[in-house]
Amino acid sequence: MSEIDPTRLAILARGLKAAAEEMGLNLIRSAFSTVVREARDCSAAILDIKGQVIAQGDVIPMQTAAMSRSFAACMAQLDLSKVTPDSAILLNDPYSGGQHLNDIILFQPIFLDAKLLGWTGNTAHHLDIGGGTAGINPAAVELVQEGLIIPPILFEVSRDWHGGAVERLIFANIRTAEIGLGDINAQFAANHIGIERVQDMARREGPEMVAAAMAASLDYSERRTRAAIAALPDGCWTGKAWFDHDILGTEPVCVVATVTIQGDALTVDFTGTTPQVRGMFNAPIASATSATLTAVRSILADNDIPANDGCNRPITLVFPEGSVINPRKGAPVRARMVAALRTLDAVHAALAQAAPDAVPAQGFNTTTALYFSQPRGDGTSRMYCDVLSGGFGAGKNYDGAHALDHILSSCRITPVESLEQVETYLRIRRFAMLPDSGGAGAFQGGLGYVREYEVVESGVLLTTYSDHFELPPKGAGGGRDAALGRLSIQRGNEILPQPAATIQTLQKGDVVSIFLGGGAGWGRPEDRDPGRVKSDIADGIITPDFASRFYDVEPS
């Protein structure tokens, strides 16, 4: 093509983005598990014929980098030359570009007549993926103990799904097969939406124009990202962040990020990061990559850039092999969110030196996963999962948001009334913000919250992971640290404190209380506007005691 009309390309690029958004929304609205339909732990994308992500539905930042990495693994491991419209690829292997085994990725080709136009793909977090324990297997020291591993497999939908070999094999290994099958059918349907939209566009505009719009989308996001990076000062800075410890260890685990900015390009080198751990707290490279890209993007002045592989072109990443954020094949990764979040925090700690006003203090920045499961006695289980977070870190002219999912994710909370209708063995006793849990500062960290579950039937198993039970979110610029998280079980008159990652068989009448911490403060507490202190006391965000400890207010 000689002359491509830039206005047309821009319109088509927006059309591709809209199609990916529509895929994501459809997946959420027609899914069955609370993890997908309420927590929205999923993502959807359109890829070009080379497997580059062209457009992505903005659902969960954590999935930003997953799709193209997984597709690269598919291309390396599979012969894609004989793909037909009936083909599909499934995978969940963290060592083939996946995140953790629960995230099942489904790719399908987009054909118009006999011509391949690209691919649609989506990821959904599945409630159960087999493995040693319903929910989370805290004892795992090998990936295979965490569940069924699906390497990239190419199959024919009409033959191998809908009761075919692939479907039957997978769901024979899953405790909540009915829900899982519902979700994966929603995944197929979401891909079909993307296929139809791209086909429509190709019929209207011609396949060459669609290919040109795909290339233009990548270039466009690259230009925007470069422009935003160029606005940051040049230099080299190192930042660190820690999590409490691996479930099978006792020492803090440190992620070290050295960020170099040169013009419109940025490099992050994680040399110095703690080696991989024995238990499930490793993060595979796709998770660490997403975390790093999100860390950079979240502090750019222009952070609405459409996410695609073009955004990643100006950014070079170095992950030392065998580290906690690039473990060797076979290591368990179930709780990968924690190391991924410290990756984000370490990058922010480095960038805060470059642009202090653009980077907030550390938020609670932790995924807390709580699984309640109850075996039915026939090899299947009832299972419920909450994905919780905490308070946001404060920043310049910004009090941290209260009780909000962290920046790598954006999970909704399941309504108490929906939960109690369906999960009749659980009852929520309290769901409330925790006063004083945010760090003091000129700008105050957001509050964490508490959620209390009363177990009203016997035979329920609790499995969890979390962090910041020992090392609090750190304040910045004189701002104070935030409150820690904690977990306890009340049994009769006894309170049984629990570690962040635990497995417990509950008794009828037990009350499980998870306390999520707040975000840290930014700037010196003595610089806080006294009017805000008074207003926060009136609203019960802080107690008078907290105010007198940090803000030096006169007792009234």
Add this chain to the structure above:
Amino acid sequence: MLNKVGVEIGGTFTDLVWAKPDGTVVTGKVPSTPEAIDQAVIDALTKAEVPLAEIAQFSHGSTIATNALLTRRGTKAGLLTTEGFRDVIEIGTHDRVGSIYNIFYRKPASPIPRRLIGEVSERMDAAGRVLKPLDLDHAWAGVERLLGEGVDAIAISLLHAYANPAHEQALAALIAERAPGIAVYASHVVSPEFREYQRSMTTVVSAFVGPVVGRYVESLANRLAAGGYTGVLGIMQSNGGMMPASAAGANAARMLLSGPAAGVRAAIWFARRNGLKDIITLDMGGTSTDVAIAPDLTPRMASELMVDGLPVRTPAVDMETVGAGGGSIAAIDGGGFLAVGPASAGALPGPACYDRGGDRPTVTDAQVIAGLLRPSRFFGGQMALRTDLAEAALNSLDLPGMTTAARADAVLRTVNGNMAAAVRLVSTARGIDPRGFALVAYGGGGPVHGALVADEVGIRQVLVPWSPGIGSAFGLLVADVVVDLVRTNLHRLDDRTMDEAAVATLLAECRQTAIANGLGESGYDVQLGLDLRYAGQAFELTIWSDGSPVDAATLRGRFEAEHRARYGYARPQLAVEAVNYRARVLRRNDAVITPPRPPEGEAKPEFGEISLAGRRVKAGFYARDAIGAGQVIAGPAVVEEATATTIVPDGWTCLCLDSGDLLLERLS
């Protein structure tokens, strides 16, 4: 025949439409008066010399509720919740809406601050059984605390109150007895559906804006009565139907976004009188464009609105809004793409060509440069536009090597692309092929872009109604009275779900509602709806029926057809759950209104040059009021009238129908 009047208050102008006993219609336009919002109504009536004593029906649409919410200038209201759940509205959904990469994310400000939220000791379970009885003494202490803070309204939202409202009722009775001046809004009345955040927020918003709306409506009713009006003041709702003024204070949340809904109602009326069946509406104003779909002239409804980030559960015409209005600003974004909107120059400073101080290039400026709007004819010649300022504004865009005309063209194509995306969202994204639909284009800018947007999505017919600039006000004249009801009752779908007994219960409730809303005991229709989902899903699809009993297999069949259309699949092996019952009580509007007929003879064009899709072409300019019935105008052409301009592109014709409405059709 009777006198009927509709007055619609918009952000900038207040429009009046008066249907006289002889069927003729008078229209009027006055500036809105934000400082004393009902003054504009009186101004419009005075200017048009409406004899209030002779008016049989006065219908009104107003932005009062929306403005009170957007500016957070409602009443001082408190909230009572179940012990342990004080923070339901502050925690909200726990996710980030809008930019998910924003690490300085701010939640939408709650209309009720945390200090005015109290807890009461009580608890129901999901089946509506009492787990802990309501402690009235404890509750009264909480009420007294709120009264001490000076609230004049109290929202009550207790867990599972949709399943058993006894505790909310007892609490409301207590307040009514001991603090009779306080307006009480209980969630089981305002929004009797499950999901505590949405129900609580809907109740909170109602309590926050309800007293403001109540006072406003009462004051307006009094002023109209003082002027001699003796009928019922009808108030427009977001569902496209009217309610009596007496119901407005208690149901203020129903008024949010009523203006666009009234426009859709008008579009349906015009489509019906011209024999069109399936329509998509395109309503382009100064800051945005609203798009809705009405297959078989029935608008698709949504059960929840987002207003300023807050979920409000109220039946509303399902609409997509894009920041594509006449004042939408064009800019080059960080990646070098031309983007138009959502930022808008609004009415002030307005487009650069208005010469009111605006210097950013807008859609209107591009229309002027493309020759679609003739500077001397704009707004019936009452407002001269400055081409030189439009040119300077477009030339300020960083697009090296592009002529001004090419820039204008790029802006127009971009905004057409944005509108086309909205059309796809209400059609293809909901499993509907738009190509068999007619586009009804109205609002000041709709007829400029209608055919161009139609071209983008493969639509072949565009209807431009009579006087398209006053669509919402016209909708007030022709709207039905509609009251929507909803009740949560979660159970497995079976033959009893919609059997005779279930239908009888619903009809009895409708009858009460009809009486409460002044519809009397008969003279209304009822539609019954059921929200269904597969067991395990969290989102429901609503299936409507006409009020006769339906068996489970039929309901299931309809649900699965809808599920397949919407999500691309159905799963016959799964159980289906009924979640909510819905009912609509409806009294049809029997208005016979005859907007002016077209004249005899044919309009003669003046010729000028316009740019369309990158080409400079000669076009005929026609005065709309001179076009005769049956006249066919071949594109490219421009049809001008006081408040709107219709563009007929190359490859399209424009037929003046006997009704006086214009039907644009694609030739091939």
